[in-house]
Structure formats: C-alpha cells, structure tokens
Amino acid sequence: MKQQLKKQAVSIIAASMILSGGAVYAESGTQAVVTSAQVISTEASEHSFRVIANDQNIATAGFMNKDKHIMVPLREISEALGFNVTWHQDKQSAEVSLANSPIWTMVTTDVDQYAYNKMNVQLGAKPTKIAGKLYVPATFFSEIMRSQVVTEGNQVNVSFQNEDVKMVTAQGVITSVNDDEKYKSIQINGTGVEGTILNIDEETIIRNRAGEQVDFSALSLGMSIEVKHSLAMTMSLPGQTYAYEITIVEAADDANMLGTSGAIEEVRQDDEGNLSIVVKGMGMSDVSPEQVVLRIDSETTIVDVEGNVIDSDQLTKDAKVLAYYGPMLTKSLPPIGHAWKIVYLGS
Known part of the structure; x- marks a missing residue:
C-alpha cells in the first residue's frame, strides 16, 4: 500500500512540475521547491489533469484515482475561488469557509464525509493526502462548495461567483x-x-x-x-x-400529540351524521399507531399544507392526509380517537 502511494505521489509531483514550470508547493504554502525533473511516465501523463480555478492556472495537477474519481488539490483551488482554508493538524482536517457567508465545510483525510448545509454527505471518494497536499474529488467543489465544475479531456475548470446564499x-x-x-x-x-x-x-x-x-x-x-x-x-x-x-x-393542543401519515381507507357516517375516517400509513412517533379511526367534528381543523381551511368533503377514500389526534385513544384495534387536525395532501 505504501509503495503504491509513493508511486502515485511521484506521478502527481511530476505532473505538477510539467504543468507549473517545475515548482511544487507544500500544503502550508510557505516555501517553493524547484526541481529539474523533465521526465514523466506515460501512465502519469495520461491520468493527470490540468486544473484551472476562476481562470487561474493551478500549479498542482489533478489525477484520477483507482475508482475513476478525478482528485484535485483542495487548498490551491479553494483559495483561488476566494475561500479560506484552515488546516487542523490534530484532526488531519481542513476547514473551508467563505467570509460573511454560511458556506462552510470540514474535510478529513481518508474519510468520505463532507459537511454540507449542516449535514454530512458522501461523495464516493475519500480525501487523500499525498506529498503534503490534500486532494478531494472534483465533485467536492460542485456538490459541497456550490461551484461550477467542467471537465474537458484532461482539463478541469472550476469557477465560483460570490453571491448571497438564496x-x-x-x-x-x-x-x-x-x-x-x-x-x-x-x-x-x-x-x-x-x-x-x-x-x-x-x-x-x-x-x-x-x-x-x-x-x-x-x-x-x-x-x-x-x-x-x-x-x-x-x-x-x-x-x-x-x-x-x-x-x-x-401550536398543537397537546405537546404529546400523536400522528399518522397515510391514506384514508374508509369514510364513515352514522345515523346522526357524525363523521369519522380510518387512516392507515406510518406513525409519526414511536407510540403513534399505523392505523387509527378518527372522529371528525366542528373542533377538528381541516387544512392543506399551506394552512388554508378546506371542507370535510375533501376527505374521501384514498386521499392522502397527515392526521393529528390524541393523545387519548381507545384500546380497540384499530384504536379510536378524536382528530385535532387533518392536513389534506391530495387524492
């Protein structure tokens, strides 16, 4: 494994020197090491990618990993796009952010997990550290950093316009x-x-x-x-x-409100005109039943998802609803309760 990584690192460094005129930069960006190497293997040449970010030539080349993901240098591209990059040595992680913007992520070496929009997203490729540089899949910039990525032949173009997050x-x-x-x-x-x-x-x-x-x-x-x-x-x-x-x-009538999301299986009306519906689907909490009989009366709120009041005539067989009730139910099967709110989702 170490031998394979070493071989890959040599190929990447060689490709970087060809595309940048021979200068290779460390992750910290504090010093440049100039070499006189002029030979690159055919294999490295075929799998190396020139990288351009916001019309700037990036000194370090990208490469294709064994899973066919194009990997590109994180820091150089991020900074060319206007992002800030902070390296956390103890966690082997890079924090990428944009000033005065909610755009932020954390990238950890060898972990296919990228923070996006307060969530963790997998891209199918782990960040890889080679010769002191952290590489991420090119899709990182399109999927996580809200940039445009276009690949043409052996060239990757990344662009970002700093606009307010909508x-x-x-x-x-x-x-x-x-x-x-x-x-x-x-x-x-x-x-x-x-x-x-x-x-x-x-x-x-x-x-x-x-x-x-x-x-x-x-x-x-x-x-x-x-x-x-x-x-x-x-x-x-x-x-x-x-x-x-x-x-x-x-607000709900009771903090312990129960709910069932599903379709109306049956609409019932007794001799006195009292209406009830049978709803079957998925319970909204651990104690909410999948099937329930709900009495509908003048105190029941019936609305669409935007809160507009609708008539009980819309509650027909097979109509999709969000039904809220309880928390008191009978011990029958299915249990019976009073509907507090029915949200009509459509037929």
Missing part, C-alpha cells in the same frame, strides 16, 4: 422531531421518504407566535410553521436542507 420561505406541518444531542432536525409535510427534513443548529432562529425567540424544545408534532431555509437541498429522499428561521404559526 433562501426560500415555505409553510408546513411538523411530522417528526429528532432531538438528538448532536443532531437536531424536524420533518415537515410527510413521513418516511416524503416531505422535507429541516436540519437545525444553535444558529437557527426559532420564534413563537408572539415573535419571541424560543428553544428547539418548543417544537412538537402537529405544529404549523413557516420556515426560511436554504435553496440548496440534498437529492436524497426525503430532501434535506438547513433551516435559518422557524416561526410557529399554530
């Missing part, structure tokens, strides 16, 4: 709350692979209906919220993004 405002109803010690998030408008996961940290501003700032613990199942989140979202299901601001529009 935010969007959305409405939703909370379907899941994850209050992990290290990782906090909520899911809105769906469960499982549906809806959106909003990642939350100490910088996320959370306000109650009076506009007062509150803690994460104030968020609970069934709440209607308005959220300002990053336009950038993962391609996973469900999509994940970072929440900058959350405003509680309507």
